[in-house]
Amino acid sequence: MKLTLKIWRQNGPNDKGRIETYPANNVSEDMSFLEMLDVLNEELIGKDIEPVVFDHDCREGICGMCSLFINGEAHGPGRGVTTCQLHMREFKDGDTVYIEPFRSKAFPVLKDLMVDRSAFDRVQQAGGYVSVNTSGNTIDANAIPVPKEDADNAFDAATCIGCGACVATCKNSSAMLFVSAKVSQFSLLPQGKPEARERVLNMVHQMDLEGFGNCTNTGACEVECPKGISLENIARMNRDFLSASLTSAK
Amino acid sequence: MAIQLDSKIPEGQIGEKWSKHKGEIPLVSPANKRLIDVIVVGTGLAGSSAAASLAEMGYNVKAFCFQDSPRRAHSIAAQGGINAAKNYQNDGDSVHRLFYDTVKGGDYRAREANVHRLAEVSTNIIDQCVAQGVPFARDYGGLLDNRSFGGVQVSRTFYAKGQTGQQLLLGAYSALNRQVAKGKVEMFARHEMMEMVIVDGKARGIIARDLTTGKLERHSAHAVLLCTGGYGNVFFLSTNAMGSNVTAAWKAHRKGAAMANPCYTQIHPTCIPVSGDHQSKLTLMSESLRNDGRIWVPKKKEDAEAIREGRKHPNDLAADERDYYLERRYPAFGNLVPRDVASRAAKERCDAGFGVNKTGEAVYLDFASAIERYGKEQAHIKGIHNPSDAEVIKLGEEVVEGKYGNLFQMYEKITAANPYKEPMMIYPAVHYTMGGLWVDYNLMTSVPGCFALGEANFSDHGANRLGASALMQGLADGYFVAPYTVGEFLSSDIRTGKIPTDSPEFEAAEKEVQSQLDRFINNKGTKSVDYFHRKLGLIMWNKCGMARSEAGLKEAISEIRVLREEFYKEVKVPGTANGTNQELEKAGRVADFLELGELMCVDALDRNESCGGHFREEFQSEEGEALRDDANYAYVSAWEYTGDPSTSKLHKEELKFENVELKTRSYK
Numbered sequence A: 001m002k003l004t005l006k007i008w009r010q011n012g013p014n015d016k017g018r019i020e021t022y023p024a025n026n027v028s029e030d031m032s033f034l035e036m037l038d039v040l041n042e043e044l045i046g047k048d049i050e051p052v053v054f055d056h057d058c059r060e061g062i063c064g065m066c067s068l069f070i071n072g073e074a075h076g077p078g079r080g081v082t083t084c085q086l087h088m089r090e091f092k093d094g095d096t097v098y099i100e101p102f103r104s105k106a107f108p109v110l111k112d113l114m115v116d117r118s119a120f121d122r123v124q125q126a127g128g129y130v131s132v133n134t135s136g137n138t139i140d141a142n143a144i145p146v147p148k149e150d151a152d153n154a155f156d157a158a159t160c161i162g163c164g165a166c167v168a169t170c171k172n173s174s175a176m177l178f179v180s181a182k183v184s185q186f187s188l189l190p191q192g193k194p195e196a197r198e199r200v201l202n203m204v205h206q207m208d209l210e211g212f213g214n215c216t217n218t219g220a221c222e223v224e225c226p227k228g229i230s231l232e233n234i235a236r237m238n239r240d241f242l243s244a245s246l247t248s249a250k
Numbered sequence B: 001m002a003i004q005l006d007s008k009i010p011e012g013q014i015g016e017k018w019s020k021h022k023g024e025i026p027l028v029s030p031a032n033k034r035l036i037d038v039i040v041v042g043t044g045l046a047g048s049s050a051a052a053s054l055a056e057m058g059y060n061v062k063a064f065c066f067q068d069s070p071r072r073a074h075s076i077a078a079q080g081g082i083n084a085a086k087n088y089q090n091d092g093d094s095v096h097r098l099f100y101d102t103v104k105g106g107d108y109r110a111r112e113a114n115v116h117r118l119a120e121v122s123t124n125i126i127d128q129c130v131a132q133g134v135p136f137a138r139d140y141g142g143l144l145d146n147r148s149f150g151g152v153q154v155s156r157t158f159y160a161k162g163q164t165g166q167q168l169l170l171g172a173y174s175a176l177n178r179q180v181a182k183g184k185v186e187m188f189a190r191h192e193m194m195e196m197v198i199v200d201g202k203a204r205g206i207i208a209r210d211l212t213t214g215k216l217e218r219h220s221a222h223a224v225l226l227c228t229g230g231y232g233n234v235f236f237l238s239t240n241a242m243g244s245n246v247t248a249a250w251k252a253h254r255k256g257a258a259m260a261n262p263c264y265t266q267i268h269p270t271c272i273p274v275s276g277d278h279q280s281k282l283t284l285m286s287e288s289l290r291n292d293g294r295i296w297v298p299k300k301k302e303d304a305e306a307i308r309e310g311r312k313h314p315n316d317l318a319a320d321e322r323d324y325y326l327e328r329r330y331p332a333f334g335n336l337v338p339r340d341v342a343s344r345a346a347k348e349r350c351d352a353g354f355g356v357n358k359t360g361e362a363v364y365l366d367f368a369s370a371i372e373r374y375g376k377e378q379a380h381i382k383g384i385h386n387p388s389d390a391e392v393i394k395l396g397e398e399v400v401e402g403k404y405g406n407l408f409q410m411y412e413k414i415t416a417a418n419p420y421k422e423p424m425m426i427y428p429a430v431h432y433t434m435g436g437l438w439v440d441y442n443l444m445t446s447v448p449g450c451f452a453l454g455e456a457n458f459s460d461h462g463a464n465r466l467g468a469s470a471l472m473q474g475l476a477d478g479y480f481v482a483p484y485t486v487g488e489f490l491s492s493d494i495r496t497g498k499i500p501t502d503s504p505e506f507e508a509a510e511k512e513v514q515s516q517l518d519r520f521i522n523n524k525g526t527k528s529v530d531y532f533h534r535k536l537g538l539i540m541w542n543k544c545g546m547a548r549s550e551a552g553l554k555e556a557i558s559e560i561r562v563l564r565e566e567f568y569k570e571v572k573v574p575g576t577a578n579g580t581n582q583e584l585e586k587a588g589r590v591a592d593f594l595e596l597g598e599l600m601c602v603d604a605l606d607r608n609e610s611c612g613g614h615f616r617e618e619f620q621s622e623e624g625e626a627l628r629d630d631a632n633y634a635y636v637s638a639w640e641y642t643g644d645p646s647t648s649k650l651h652k653e654e655l656k657f658e659n660v661e662l663k664t665r666s667y668k
Helices: A033-046 A120-123 A146-160 A165-169 A175-185 A190-209 A220-224 A230-249 B017-024 B045-057 B097-106 B114-131 B166-181 B248-252 B287-291 B299-307 B325-327 B337-356 B368-381 B387-417 B468-491 B504-523 B527-542 B550-570 B583-607
Strands: A001-011 A019-025 A096-100 A110-111 B037-039 B058-063 B185-188 B189-201 B203-211 B214-221 B223-226 B265-269 B294-298 B365-367 B426-435 B448-451 B635-640 B647-653
Touching: A019 A033, A033 B448, A096 A120, A120 B166, A146 A175, A165 A175, A165 A220, A175 A190, A175 A220, A175 A230, A190 A230, B017 B114, B037 B045, B037 B203, B037 B635, B045 B058, B045 B166, B045 B185, B058 B189, B058 B325, B097 B114, B114 B468, B166 B185, B166 B203, B166 B468, B189 B214, B189 B248, B189 B468, B189 B504, B189 B583, B203 B504, B214 B325, B214 B504, B223 B248, B223 B468, B248 B448, B248 B583, B265 B287, B265 B337, B287 B387, B294 B299, B294 B325, B294 B337, B299 B337, B325 B337, B337 B365, B337 B426, B368 B387, B448 B468, B504 B583, B527 B583, B550 B583
Parallel strands: A001 A096, B037 B058, B037 B223, B058 B185, B223 B448
Antiparallel strands: A001 A019, B189 B203, B203 B214, B265 B426, B294 B365, B365 B426, B635 B647
16 A cells, blocks of 8 residues: 655754655555554665654564654554554555654653653652562562452553553643552552552652643543553552652651 | 683582572672672663662662663563462472473573572562562462463463563562662663673673764773673564664673574464565464464465465365374374474475465464364353354353453454454464573673673573573572672672773774774665665574574575675665664674674584474484484583684583483474
């Protein structure tokens, strides 16, 4: 099939950026979206044009490195997929496809479609861990039984791949879905409980420092999340945060 | 500097070696640890866990990864699980059994002492991960669940649905973050190691490139840990992430670290086949599918042709028109033969013209029998007498969905075919590399101060890795082995002081890197990096892949040499070295693959036997099975770089088997 690609090009963080138009004339429906871009880049190199820069790595939907805002949607059309899992059969011959970076004040564009998501790392450094040394001399793994429901809920929260689709989708650029998933994973497990109050306060504080916006409960993040992270996590975090704010010694 | 291999295996009984050795490693006092810097390259399971552990102990750690966050390293993609000799299921598992299974599974080409240590610390890994909040699967009593994996006789695999790798890596990443927050680890994401710096014969630092600004940076330390994963991407197409590469390990190799058993490659039998020339990577379908799926191709070539051309559908073929070739060739194990055997058998059928997709390189994995069997069972359980075919299929599909639902969904997303209604198409793909940098018992390479952990080293899996053992090894090395064993080297460095980065050695290393970058940028070639990478991959796949022969390997060596020459003449890298340039990054990696590929062929040519993932066509039984030669080849091939892969010098580490009896593996 033949497509018209409208791609965001930006030389660096300080460049203004613009949309460039490229034809894609040899697209097979078996290609993944990123393979379609690989082919485009090969053509651009042949024409002495700098190829389009985009983040990607595992190409099987788990590393969270690929991003892209395609036709106005994070990770493009289709639900429960990352851009690398999106296939060209989702598009029709003659379509025009707009490809932009994930946009947010907290995710500055580095080049073309590549953005800086290190804010997510800093939020987790603020408390996204259990303070246990890696000596191996902890208690036996089965010493504390964990109710299956809690374990399953913690797992569901932990499936977040940290891609940032929630932020890119949110009209407020809020990172609440991401942060709440990380907070929930630990607060649901007995191992994470001793530090739960400090953790939620510190992580939310860091989230605000990074310049993410507030949550106004539109739920768009949940719809676009490739891993189906539930809004319940946000409700849980709000509850934990409120309770910690009232009871914490700080 | 000639390499001297000393494996430093401690004296004593196999079960006592590690605890005795650990007790005797010189300690570095907390005050002195603050004076010692350690560089960790790579932040997968081995790297993240090592960086976190070393920082906790008090060392100053600098950690590097080329991804935008340490949490994205390719350990994240592991699906199945992690082995540990916990014996929670009370099915007779033990440290010895895990040790034995691993040595045997590796076709008797691993070092006994290392494998035993791995089995010993396996139980600590699970305790540690649970304490960190890793959400492993649990049963209704709230205790940890296990499953069996890869043909062993016990259930020792811990798992977190189909994403055990991500959950374990997030655990190690959280431990790493804790140390970053404390200022004990300085994290350098989007940085690539370009060169290792040797000062007075010791690894004392690296040259790294900031992939965002393009600037070269000098980082010094008292020791350098390479936790940089495997080199499967030498084949271009593999289940590895796009960025996975050999560069860090290869730079160390060029500076004196021996490369061990580079030809040992694991080719996984159940991956989604290549769909066309545009393909960039391959996706694994978990091995667990072979428990219920039956593998077949058409019996008649005409049928295979008709299917390839779309004139026939697999469901049109009756049972007696299908060749269930694994069941035919290996009646005892059938579809559950080990990975290497299943892969070779698929290749044999496709080479003979029975492949079933457009490219002719695919076989069927069919669940119709399982659906029918489970459906009848369910009907019986539910008391439905004389169920209709439709009822049986519906009930059976529900069972199969419960077991493999997420995998079926993943398959459908990629191929747009419904595996409940028609057989899956699968084909083998490169998955893991057992070979890697040679290390001694302390995980130190033949360059003093340079250590290799996880898939980057060679030590634990011999010629074939068992399922769910890679995660175990990565975390064992990072949490429980290297943080202690580095002490033996570092204890002599407490009075050394900071390693200066303005020395002639750093100067020369940086200059070398700069000149390679300039060479690529200024080369006015006509072909893209991928053009060469694809060509290399094809040579490797055809001649150093699932089956190898003397003639083929010799051809491959000369073809790679020609390709390498052409690469330096004709490669085209657009843009500049100042700033993000993904083509430039790829060019450096492919340059190293072009040397490694040749060494892999040299190694495969030297090894006149078939073992594990290494199958030489000349060394097979009349039935086409692998023929190992323990009398002449029970050694580790450790290659010393001499300036040209083909003249690399072979050093042999003889393997001694004192606790496991050498036997032939048979699956008939």
